[in-house]
Each structure stands twice: as C-alpha cells, then as structure tokens.
Amino acid sequence: MNKTNVMRLLETAGISYSLLEYPVDPEDLSGDHVIAVTGRDPAEVFKTLVMHGEKNGYAVCCIPAREALDLKKAAKAFGEKKVELLPVKELLRVTGYVRGGCSPVGMKKPFPTVIDETALLCERIFVSAGVRGAMLGVDPQALAAYLHARMLDVTEL
Numbered sequence: 138m139n140k141t142n143v144m145r146l147l148e149t150a151g152i153s154y155s156l157l158e159y160p161v162d163p164e165d166l167s168g169d170h171v172i173a174v175t176g177r178d179p180a181e182v183f184k185t186l187v188m189h190g191e192k193n194g195y196a197v198c199c200i201p202a203r204e205a206l207d208l209k210k211a212a213k214a215f216g217e218k219k220v221e222l223l224p225v226k227e228l229l230r231v232t233g234y235v236r237g238g239c240s241p242v243g244m245k246k247p248f249p250t251v252i253d254e255t256a257l258l259c260e261r262i263f264v265s266a267g268v269r270g271a272m273l274g275v276d277p278q279a280l281a282a283y284l285h286a287r288m289l290d291v292t293e294l
Contacts (some may be wrong), residue, residue: 143242143267147275150283155274157263166237168202171263171272179203180255182272183262185239187232187248190217195231197250199241199264204253204292211291214251240265240273241284250286252277257288 138158147154159174168184182202188211189195196215198206212220225236233245241250241264256262256277263272264280281288
C-alpha cells in the first residue's frame with residue numbers, strides 16, 4: 138500500500154503506528170465489517186464522526202466502532218447546546234475524506250476533537266489511515282496529544 142497522508146503526518150510527528158489492511162466491501166463500510174475481517178478486539182477499533190454545532194462549528198469524535206455517539210454528551214464536550222452529525226454528502230468537502238476512510242488525522246482543517254475515554258483502556262487503538270481498507274494502530278495518548286484531543290465519555294450507555 139502507498140503511504141497515506143495520515144501515515145506521513147504521524148511519521149513526521151514521531152508517532153509510531155502499525156498498518157492494518159483489510160478487504161473493503163463497498164456495501165458494508167461499517168466498523169462491524171472491519172472487526173469481522175480483521176479479528177481485532179472491538180474495543181480497539183474506533184470510528185471517526187464529524188459533527189456541527191451552531192456556536193463553534195465543526196468538531197470530531199473518535200469512538201469505538203460498535204458504540205453509538207451520545208449527541209448530548211458530545212454537545213456538552215464542545216460547548217454547544219446541540220450538535221448534529223455531518224451529512225455524508227458533506228464529509229469530503231469538510232474533511233477531505235470519504236465515508237469509510239475518515240481519519241481524525243490530517244483533515245482539511247484541525248477541528249476540536251474528543252476521543253472516547255475507553256481508548257485509555259487500550260494499548261493501541263485503530264483509526265482510519267485516511268483511505269478505505271486501511272487502519273493504523275496507534276497509542277491513544279500519543280494520538281490525543283498530536284490532535285490536542287481530550288479524552289471524555291461521549292458514548293451512549
């Protein structure tokens with residue numbers, strides 16, 4: 138696989154990662170598919186969700202792939218009354234990434250980011266490498282430091 142921009146950015150920052158490639162199913166871009174074909178622990182596989190609030194604009198949450206984002210917790214984390222998930226049709230324009238390949242690293246602009254605090258229970262978490270079919274295993278604390286992200290509880294109970 139060719140190096141992605143995400144890989145280059147992490148290397149430049151001195152953050153080590155492991156590459157996890159998997160077969161893409163265009164009909165199933167879910168985290169469940171990634172977990173099934175890679176055999177990774179579901180607690181380690183994170184999805185990147187982008188949202189928008191009225192006051193502060195765009196924000197990003199990285200949460201375990203099988204979990205659901207609690208929009209009220211996310212809104213509170215970003216100082217908003219409410220946030221809405223970004224429609225898929227706007228994802229490429231706002232982030233530079235397509236659905237199924239959205240990474241918290243290397244978006245068009247840096248956005249405030251929260252990584253679900255369960256990441257701290259993992260030695261590494263897997264986030265998108267910026268393309269479908271590839272994820273990168275990284276130390277969650279190193280990733281959070283690089284992104285200036287906060288570790289908070291943002292998933293539904």
